[in-house]
Amino acid sequence: MIWHRLKLTVATGTAIILLIIAAGTAALLDQAERAAMLAARISLERSAQAVENALNRQLLQVHGALASLPTLFAASSITPMDPSAVDDVLRGLNFQTLAYRDLILVDSHDTILASARRRPSGQKLPFDTRTLNIGPAALVGPLRNAITGDWSLYVCRSLVAWSGITAVAEVPLPTLMELLAETGIPPGVKLQLERPDGMLVASLPHNETETGKVRPSALGTHTADGKAFVAINPVTGERSLAIVRGSLYGSLRVVLTAPLTKLLSDWKRDRDNTIAAATVGALLIAAFSLALIAALRQREKVESERSRSQKVLVNAIEAMSEGFVMWDENDRLVTCNERYRDLYRISAPFIEPGISFEELVRKAAQAGQYPEAKDDLEGLITSMLQLHHRGRGSLERLLPDGRWVLMKERRTADGGTVGTRTDITPLKTMLRELAEANERANEATAEAHRQNAALTERERRIWFLAHHDDLTRLPNRVLFRERLASALGKATAEGDKLALLYLDLDRFKDVNDTLGHPVGDALLRTVAERLSNCVNDPDRVARLGGDEFAVVSLAQNQPADAEQLSAKIIEELGQPYSILGHTISVSASIGIAVAMPESQDADALLKQADLALYQAKGKGRARFCAFEPGMDAHLRDRLAIEGDLLHALPGEQFELVYQPIYNLASERLCGFEALLRWRHPIRGFISPATFIPIAEDTRLIVDIGLWVLRRACHDACLLPDDLKIAINLSPIQLAFGDIVAAVSQALEESGLNPARLELEITETALFTNDQHNLEVLSRLKLMGVKIVLDDFGTGYSSLSHLHLFPLDKIKIDQLFVRDMTLRPESAIIVNAIAMLAFRLGMTTTAEGIETTEQWEAARRSGCTEAQGYLLGKPISIDTAVTIAAAHRCVTETVSGAT
Template sequence: MAAPDAVDANLMYRLLVQGVTDYAIYMLDPQGVISNWNAGAERAKGYRAHEIVGRHFSCFYGEEERSRGVPHQGLETARRTGRFEAEGWRVRKDGSRFWAHVVIEAIHGEDGRLLGFAKITRDCTERRLQAERLEETSANLDLALAHMSQGLCLVDARRRLILCNARFREILVLDAALTQRGTPLSAILRRLIRDEGVGSGEPGARPLRPFRPAGAAIPLSRDLTRQGRTIAVTTRALPTGGWVSTVEDVTERRRIEDSILHMAHHDALTGLPNRAAFGAHLERALAANGATAVLCLDLDRFKAINDTFGHPAGDALLRTVAERLRGVLRGSGMIARLGGDEFVVALAGTGDGRPIEGLAERLIEAVGQPLEIDGHLAHVGVSVGIAVGPRDGADSDTLFRNADIALYRAKAAGRNTYRFYETGMDALAAARNLLQLELRDAVQTGDLRLHYQPVMDLRRDGVGGFEALLRWPHPQRGSVPPDTFIPIAEETGLITRLGAWVLREACREAAVWPEEIRVAVNVSAVQFARGSLEEVVTLALAVSGLAPHRLELEITESVLMSDSEAVVACLHRLRRMGVRVALDDFGTGHSSLSYLRLFPFDRIKIDRSFIREIGRPENVAIVRAVRALAADLGAAITVEGIETQEQLAFVRGLDCEEAQGFLFSRPLPASDLAPFLATRPTARAA
């Protein structure tokens, strides 16, 4: 019985090579006996499998090769080095010979034991015969010239043409009469110059003149133009005093080279210079004039639009932004795209008091103009960080780094604004980078926690549910506010992983609450955009055992910035599962009312900003209008930010279903919920 690894090798052989007919492929055992035989081998050598399997592979060699031990030598080489490769004459079943390219590969088992050899033979007879015929006719110069892809001409010491090939005439568009043996080279050049003035590809180059290469064996090269084509000419001097020249039509090659060069220095999406080109430009600008400003630009809200509308829409937005930035600069500086939604501007000659602030304001204004995406208006902003050399850096790396640091300050200041670099910003940037690393570690080690703020049912005067809120108890910093670390999580992509963890943890902890208590979880637009939300929700419910109707997903208008069929379909599928959906922070966006027609929300949460100043008549009017609208839509109302009895009395007067705020309780850790519920009735029990 064959060893298991040998059986596996044979099975692999049959699966991989039995259908190959262009190559003779067969297996040898360690002694060189044939154990497998494919259709290509049968076709190439004439043996059926049953005729050859079991015979030694040396039967394909001629008597002379066998007497010299050639088969054995090849097998030993493969055994020793793992591979043998050679060419030579082999013999078919009918006695005819063919020229074969042979490869023998040693095959070893997992334990290192030699299992045998794989032998691949290709019939190269025709190639061999062609090579022999070419060798026989190599003395014929006309044949060699006729097979050249380049044009070639030979000129004697008197500058007369000795010979040229047809390709030479074709490339330079010359008739045969002008290229006869003995024709003066000057006559050919006069024809070229008369036709259109042949010159080098360089601007302002003079027409090509007759010349004699200086120095034997020193090649001279140049590009010529001929009827709109680019011709590469290489000339090499000969010991006899003449020279040989080759010409080649390199129009397409030069076009490709120029394209590659352009791509190497430009962004493919916007056509702007890229990071490498910008760095080189900035170095030159600083060397010529140290008074150079660098403005780092980063789009605000681009990620939300890209995730909501899709990457094609995001690409279109970036192209539009690039055009707007070009329009502001009008060639007065260099603008480049660094990647993603990052751009950078270099402005030379800023030491004379040039109003950089005005440029930054115009850039912000231009980018901030609304643009249409798929029939909907979208808004993005831009934050700008500015560093001015040599004050903020005498070299390009320092200047760029400091502009980037100033950019982070602009983002921290509320975005859609600009900031100049100031001494000390380095420390702030370093602190932010450290916080980002610590957040990543906290996510990795599970150091974040959930707290829960009660949502009170005003009609039943009891607890209706809890909203899950993410908290970060840092061992050294103390409690890090969510508005500090959530933006970092969004920028770094950690928000998706965090969101999935929050869903699982909230469902797990809510499963032990009274059955009438629900849990609300905030969901980001990124989770919808990446198409994983349904899977995460389903898994969280299944693992926890929580009933779907006890889970409420809170979404903001960023999720519904377009009537994306995928987003709306996802919401409907979640509703059919029994999960409730609430529209959070209602009234704070650009068009909250328009989103109510896209999806039948179970609940609308009125933002705390309308309740904080309830004494203002316009706020009162807005809350009344939203309450009436929700009633017409069949949605419940939850009012956030209740902190005083006056605010509570107001929302009770409007017959709002639920309220949430510090008046009832601050967010509590899961361990404090049972004592809290013990002193207050639930909505059903009330």
């Protein structure tokens, strides 16, 4: 009866599953169709908005050109009645844009007075402007140009300043449609410009027969709400997705249409695949159900046969003198004899046919059948299960009455298991006595071994501490000196060349001073690990003291191999560190000295590598430098510059120059960046790239930066109030100078509005002591000062800093800006940064603008401001004041004319 119920359950379950598959497939297809339709609507609406914006830009450009004619003629001191001069002016203005083909002036009788393109005298327009309600502008067309044969729109504007004269701009429709097509219209989408009455102005692709005609079924008569809707072609019955948008001129509308069959083609393909997959799945489930029912029917027969065989087996095993037990292929008890039950008296109540082996063992262990399992019940159960599943071997177990039982298991041909249980208590007693005697002998031997090992370990520890650094576990100076001398001899014997790499961490002292020695020690341990991973043989790495490390490089191609290894080490050690809750960014500088055949002295090699290291630091850190004989002179020159820097500020040798910054949208001057220059009384001009790193090393940059801040704030007060001033801050100023007090004092002394002051910081400053810098920048932000992230993208850029730090602006590094017109990847990066900044409420400045192409690319990318030699080189404050005043006059003139 039970087998019949199981088969009925399988059949019922299969039917339910098939119904669920059918219902789920239908729901999935419906949801997918809705999603595909929604995606098509959104895509078409975005394309229509882009076309509308492009159309408005072109019409505004034409409208602006017509509106500026009176101002332009007044500036040129001519009137519309001077034909020759007027033609030249219109022709010069016409060459500056592609938005229109011709500019025309007509009188009240539609007679052409002047035009940008040469026309016969007295020629009239192809339409009557007197019938138009221009007020102040109107669109006429489409009309075919009798000369070019192209369809054109005519933008007419009544000029109040010239009574009776109308300005007309001819806009070629093919050119206009090409510009609109560049907005990225998806394939298969049809673009039309229509009048509200249904007249087709232009279309893409071009429709020569319908252009200029009024069509009753035109979609342009639909409400221009910018919402996608389904339209049906009255002739073909084809369903399309359409959208209608207006323009700045209400008489011109943008219409986009796309066939629904094309828009939903991907969905239909997915629909067919889904239906096919669901059908296959349903067939597989049905087949599985039939197979399962057949298996149940076979199982029913097997169980019947097993019942008969079990009766025969019970009679046979009861006559055995050992305990006997049998399990089927599913590890369930088939039968056992009375001797087996007698051995396991405690677990006898659980020994029932059908119980699984694991269940019986677990219940017996919990009931106390195996006394040795009291401390590790699961371990005993696991060992017995392993023996049973292997089907071979034996296992000994202690019973509660003190007897020992030997368990043996064997597999049968049908996959079952038979086991025997033998009382081995006498044998165990004899073995225990023998083991006790052997244990006493082993204990005496082990004690002797322990004493010898302790002595050996103590000697090894003493030697290790004498030759290794206790913090990093690397070889110390003593051991490294021995290994260096040995390596020099080995290199000579094997024909290799030896190079010594001497390196230390840049500004490691700043980490100790700002974050404490525990953080510094942890940083040194991490640096030692990274350095060892960079070198194939860790025995060639050593810590010489402080933050100084050394590496031996053996190769035939020196110094090329040493320089390659140095570059790898600098890159690895320059990655940011996460130390005790702090994110730290430090770099490494490396000096390289190559041993010459005639010189094999280790001390001389160390001195040469030290000089090369000093030279590398002088070149800007995070780099390597190979020793050259002339480095002694370079070292003396750097020390001289350090000494001269002490007198540069008291001697008034510094000066500030200002580079203009322009707004990309309005093309107006919006501020200046203050740049530091040093004119040495003897050396002349010294590059900031030379003296600023030295000033940061000596921390003179704190006092120099204070002077720059005060001077720039004072100079900014000479500029118009709408111009801002940008000042660069060194990470050293943030770490060691009271920059908040310095900024407050500079603003108070100069009277400068804090909103006009921008403080530029680098990404390196954010990685070093970020919590302290966050507090400092937040206090500056509360004062009203703007915070700018300079050279974004060149360091270890972290998007988390844009979220955590109070930033107002991002300056995009000139490397990306200059490559925008050459490499699409750079343009994509700049676009992404500009969009991210916009979403975060920040502005962006494109640095290094040197060509008009870069200017246009930066504007298209969405950048807010621009800076570079194309817009202006660094100038004195007097020149900056003059330029600002002149730019304001030009701006006011243009605004008034408009």
